[in-house]
Structure formats: structure tokens, C-alpha cells
Amino acid sequence: MHVGFVGTGNMGAPMAFILERKRAALAARDYRAGFFVDLALKDLRLALEMAERAGAGTTVAREAWRLYGEASRKGFGTLDSSGLLKLLEP
Numbered sequence: 001m002h003v004g005f006v007g008t009g010n011m012g013a014p015m016a017f018i019l020e021r022k023r024a025a026l027a028a029r030d031y032r033a034g035f036f037v038d039l040a041l042k043d044l045r046l047a048l049e050m051a052e053r054a055g056a057g058t059t060v061a062r063e064a065w066r067l068y069g070e071a072s073r074k075g076f077g078t079l080d081s082s083g084l085l086k087l088l089e090p
Contacts, residue, residue, distance in 0.1 A: 022082055031076075031083035038077035041068040 025032070044065040051058045067084055076083040 031079040034080040037071045
């Protein structure tokens, strides 16, 4: 699978920063840890619990939690969050 980036000019500042910082590593499929998948999964679970108690919508966070959980179960828990891309590889 080939992943290409056209540019980051039309993205929000946080996403543009992450892509600019990680572009070369992502292209090389270098998913070494910056922030572990397992830690993100834990944080998403906590955020979902708080959001549900507050009555906030959780649709997007719940889908992210599902994807991080799948990545963790497949053994990608100690990879960087960009390791989620491994779910897309054949």
C-alpha cells in the first residue's frame, strides 16, 4: 500500500504539525513509539467515560476507541499511534 501526502495547507494546525513532524517516518512505515497505542486507548476510555457522564456525544471518540482497541489486540500496543496505519496494510 502506498500512502502519499499532498500537503498540509488545508488542515488544522495540530494535524499539520503532526504530519509535518512524522511525514518521513510514516512514509517509511516507521511506527516507533512517540505515544503508545495502548496509552491512547486508555486515554480514550477515560474520555468516553467522562463524556458519557456529561451527556456529550461520543460517536467519533467511540470509533477511535474501537480502532485503537483493534490495533492493541493485534499486537500494535507499543507502537506509536501512527501504528494504526498497520491496520490498513495487507
